[in-house]
Amino acid sequence: MTMATRVDGRKADEIRKLHIEAGVLPNATGSALVSLGETIALAAVYGPRMLHPKHLQASDKAVLSTVYSMVPFGTTERNRPGPSRRSIEIGKVTRQALEPAVFLAEFPKTTIDVFINILQADAGTRTAGINAASVALADAGIPMRDLVVAIAAGKIEGEYAIDLNGKEEELTDCDMPIAYMPKDNRITLLQMDGDMPLDDVRKVLDLSMKSCMQLYEAQKLALRNRWIKAAQQQEARTEG
Amino acid sequence: MSEEFLKNRDFVVPGDEILKSMDYLPGRNTYREGESIHAKKLGLTSVSGRVVSVIPLNSVYIPKAGDMVVARVIDIQSNGWVLYVSPICNAFLSLSGVRQYIDTNRMSLASVYSINNLLYTNISAVNQLDSVYVTMQDPKARKLDDGRLININPAKIPRIIGKEGSMITMIKNKSGCRICIGQNGIVWIQGREAEAVIEILRLIESQPYAEGLTDKVAKMLDNMKAEEIKDDYGDES
Numbered sequence: 001m002t003m004a005t006r007v008d009g010r011k012a013d014e015i016r017k018l019h020i021e022a023g024v025l026p027n028a029t030g031s032a033l034v035s036l037g038e039t040i041a042l043a044a045v046y047g048p049r050m051l052h053p054k055h056l057q058a059s060d061k062a063v064l065s066t067v068y069s070m071v072p073f074g075t076t077e078r079n080r081p082g083p084s085r086r087s088i089e090i091g092k093v094t095r096q097a098l099e100p101a102v103f104l105a106e107f108p109k110t111t112i113d114v115f116i117n118i119l120q121a122d123a124g125t126r127t128a129g130i131n132a133a134s135v136a137l138a139d140a141g142i143p144m145r146d147l148v149v150a151i152a153a154g155k156i157e158g159e160y161a162i163d164l165n166g167k168e169e170e171l172t173d174c175d176m177p178i179a180y181m182p183k184d185n186r187i188t189l190l191q192m193d194g195d196m197p198l199d200d201v202r203k204v205l206d207l208s209m210k211s212c213m214q215l216y217e218a219q220k221l222a223l224r225n226r227w228i229k230a231a232q233q234q235e236a237r238t239e240g
Numbered sequence: 241m242s243e244e245f246l247k248n249r250d251f252v253v254p255g256d257e258i259l260k261s262m263d264y265l266p267g268r269n270t271y272r273e274g275e276s277i278h279a280k281k282l283g284l285t286s287v288s289g290r291v292v293s294v295i296p297l298n299s300v301y302i303p304k305a306g307d308m309v310v311a312r313v314i315d316i317q318s319n320g321w322v323l324y325v326s327p328i329c330n331a332f333l334s335l336s337g338v339r340q341y342i343d344t345n346r347m348s349l350a351s352v353y354s355i356n357n358l359l360y361t362n363i364s365a366v367n368q369l370d371s372v373y374v375t376m377q378d379p380k381a382r383k384l385d386d387g388r389l390i391n392i393n394p395a396k397i398p399r400i401i402g403k404e405g406s407m408i409t410m411i412k413n414k415s416g417c418r419i420c421i422g423q424n425g426i427v428w429i430q431g432r433e434a435e436a437v438i439e440i441l442r443l444i445e446s447q448p449y450a451e452g453l454t455d456k457v458a459k460m461l462d463n464m465k466a467e468e469i470k471d472d473y474g475d476e477s
Contacts, residue, residue, distance in 0.1 A: 029298070029300060030298065046327075047300065047327065047328075048300055048327075048328050049300070049327035049328055050327065050328065050329060050330070050370075101254075103271075103280060107302075107328065107369065108368065108369055109368070109369055109370050110328055110329075110369065138253055138254050138281075138282050139282065139298065140298060140300075141281050141282060141283075141296050141297065141298035141299040141300070141395065142281070143254070143269065143280040143281050144254035144255065144280065144281070145254065145255060145271070145278075145280075146254060146255030147253060147254060147255055181255075182255075183255045183257075183278070219253075220253050220256075223253050223282055224251055224253075227251070227282065227297045227298075228251050230446075231446060231447045231450070232447075234443075234446045234447050235447045235450050
């Protein structure tokens with residue numbers, strides 16, 4: 001893999017500027033804002049709470065419901081609000097990416113609602129959404145096996161690169177988002193647009209997992225800042 | 241993390257390994273995987289004896305038998321009242337859970353507790369998450385009138401109560417307010433100093449693990465008293 005410079009001057013294995021903030025919405029049980037370059041995702045978690053109508057309940061576990069949507073002003077051309085084929089699919093894969101991490105059996109007959117809103121789209125929205133949802137779930141105090149981190153990698157003119165931005169995505173031959181639980185070394189989402197040889201899939205997976213560790217640390221740091229730093233600052237204020 | 245570094249009050253997020261040893265047992269909000277104990281929730285570690293657990297920093301209230309809660313009547317049925325306790329479930333107060341005898345042929349249940357009445361009540365049984373029973377047959381249970389209600393993060397309620405009620409007893413005594421703390425995070429306050437008490441409760445909620453919190457709160461309460469006396473004096477002169 002050569003280190004050709006990319007549109008925004010990044011190296012092939014360099015992710016975009018990352019910022020994660022937990023606890024941004026006071027009304028939600030837990031929430032998080034994730035920005036990866038120009039892509040911004042906001043996730044809110046409500047619950048566990050009662051689920052109605054009753055036929056939707058699962059008698060042995062909580063139902064994880066994930067809604068992915070994009071605000072009308074999130075893209076260069078107006079994005080028609082409301083569910084679409086694409087957003088329903090992404091909601092579903094997001095749920096499947098998060099479900100293995102959550103101890104759902106602890107709250108039978110309830111629902112845990114995860115709402116993901118893409119405030120600005122510049123490629124990699126589903127992975128940004130999963131990162132936001134993971135932090136929001138942890139922030140809500142939901143019992144989890146591990147945090148879930150997600151990143152996409154792709155192939156541009158024969159070169160592999162991590163975390164494509166919008167301009168790069170237009171040129172891409174192949175785009176592969178993954179979601180990953182680092183502790184168990186377990187992949188919970190793997191999708192691919194386009195094609196690449198099997199050997200390259202392994203190479204790109206390794207590349208993605210390495211970047212995932214960076215996101216993992218960032219998620220942890222965001223949660224620590226939310227609960228420990230905030231309390232310490234408050235303490236300092238009352239002292240002073 | 242090896243055993244010698246294990247200490248209380250370490251911040252952990254879900255998935256973090258707290259320690260790797262078969263000599264310890266996984267307690268609340270932790271799980272064992274192989275030889276190690278991992279955190280299930282975001283919180284602070286706590287070791288007591290050989291049990292390792294995590295004190296959560298945020299949580300939804302999960303009903304537990306014996307808890308006192310502040311509940312609101314949301315529905316009246318032929319054999320009792322449905323109460324809101326937590327987003328996770330409603331609770332049921334049956335006729336046998338009320339102190340007086342009620343002849344349902346002669347009087348309506350609404351004349352005892354009507355919709356939107358607030359009750360400080362005891363959780364008597366939790367069979368499943370969707371069948372929670374409460375009772376007013378408890379010395380502390382009563383109907384609440386004319387107060388202020390606030391919501392506190394249920395994970396912080398134990399800190400507000402303090403060790404054997406030390407914190408809340410002090411707040412009650414120094415402020416002269418009547419306070420009912422529901423384990424479900426709903427707190428009812430009545431009295432002239434309600435506003436100040438709410439401020440103090442919010443402070444405890446925002447920094448639950450601060451050292452010497454009890455002393456700080458005591459000082460705040462004393463200051464409040466002093467200012468009040470000064471104010472009164474100012475009015476008279």
